[in-house]
Amino acid sequence: MDNFINFLNVKIVPVANKMGAQRHMMAIRKGIISTLPLTIVGSFFTIINNIPIEAVAKMLEPYKDILDIPFRYTVGILALYATFGIASSLAEYYKLDKLTNGILAVLAFLISAAAPIQVTDNVKGVIDAGRYINIANLSASSLFASIVTGLLTVEIYRFFKERNITIKMPDGVPPEVSNSFVALFPAAFILLFFWFVRYVLGFNISTFLTTILMPLKGVLVGNSLFGGLLTIFLITGFWTLGIHGAAILAPITRPFWEMSIAQNMGEFTNGASAHQLSTIFTEQFLQWFLWIGGAGGTLALVVLFMFSKSAYLKDLGKLSFLPGLFNINEPIIFGAPIVMNPILGIPFILGPLVTGTLSYVLTITGVVPMMMARLPFTVPSPLGAFVSTNWSIPAMILVFVNFLIDLAIYYPFFKVFEKQQLEKE
Helix, strand or coil: CHHHHHHHHHHHHHHHHHHHHCHHHHHHHHHHHCCHHHHHHHHHHHHHCCCCCHHHHHHHHHHHHHHHHHHHCCHHHHHHHHHHHHHHHHHHHHCCCHHHHHHHHHHHHHHHHCCCEEECCCECCCECCEEECCHHHHCHHHHHHHHHHHHHHHHHHHHHHHCCCCCCCCCCCCHHHHHHHHCHHHHHHHHHHHHHHHHHCCCCHHHHHHHHHHHHHHHHCCCCHHHHHHHHHHHHHHHHCCCCHHHHHHHHHHHHHHHHHHHHHHHHHCCCCCCCCCCCCCHHHHHHHHCCCCCCCCHHHHHHHHCCCCHHHHHHHHHHHHHHHCCCCHHHHHHCCCCCCHHHHHHHHHHHHHHHHHHHHHHHCCCCCCCCCCCCCCCCHHHHHHHHCCCCHHHHHHHHHHHHHHHHHHHHHHHHHHHHHHHHC
16 A cells, blocks of 8 residues: 555646646636636525425415526636636736736637627517527537637737737826727637637537537546546545645546536426436535545544544544535544545545445435535535425435445544554554
């Protein structure tokens, strides 16, 4: 085991750290995470529109269409917001004007992903003649197009600025005015470039990227048990090496996670049953069923520590319990520690693999629904699972069952670790 850990430290950890710190990967991660408040707020309106209390549902029935609007303008156009966030983050790294780059990226994305539709005749009571944009093209399904346009726009802007292909204004001109003139040539090129690619060449970057990358989504963030377990293994495995597993994988998994929960929410909002949505292994599936107390299901270990004979472990358990209830587990990960500790690292990885398999089986057999909403990760797991699965009591019960499984898996390793700690004391 020591040789294996040394191999990971020498060969894997440096590569993972380098990938996580790469400027484009950082921009993707920051830009997509910046949309988190919108998806959470949009989820609340989905939940309100589907409260399983007949009297409340009947009272809200006349307002369903109005209550649906916040969802459409948050989750429904998620890729549009992500484009601005990604471009702004990369521009900040290069010390370029964030606002200008964000706006130009939105321009590039709209040209690439949202072709205007012309309606020539009025359809009474349905639609008037005019030009329209289908906001479905701005949803999470176009997230890969938003990533490419966001990154490429900033690189084009940087190319022009570094080679002084800009209009320079006198020193006394206010910065906001000067920045606007500096952006004229890059803006013209970006507009013409993306217009030429989309409408002259007829190349739809969104469709192309979706076709190429969707098989990867099906493996890591789909309905494949192998793919789901692989994601779980990688996240927990990196954590045992002292690396934030979800953050390291975010450039790969985050776009898929955002697409998946947005798609599930959209399908549910449009009338699909929570048992018949597209994706099982959403981030919320891991969050509520597996990460009970945080990655690795560490709330079970915290509870074991609270009743330990070791004074240190007992104190650590008490200190970690309240954060653990709200799925914050850094105190236990670094305090025990679990990092670089094979005795606790094995159950940290093994527990979520077991509970993930059970949760998957219960989902595909229809015992528990799929995830149809997104809540803050600090919501206690039973409540998060209950609300996020359309108020499913079996889903809430599953959280308690998984907690007991985690307890059973951690227990023998805890006893070994406790014995070592008592010898030190």
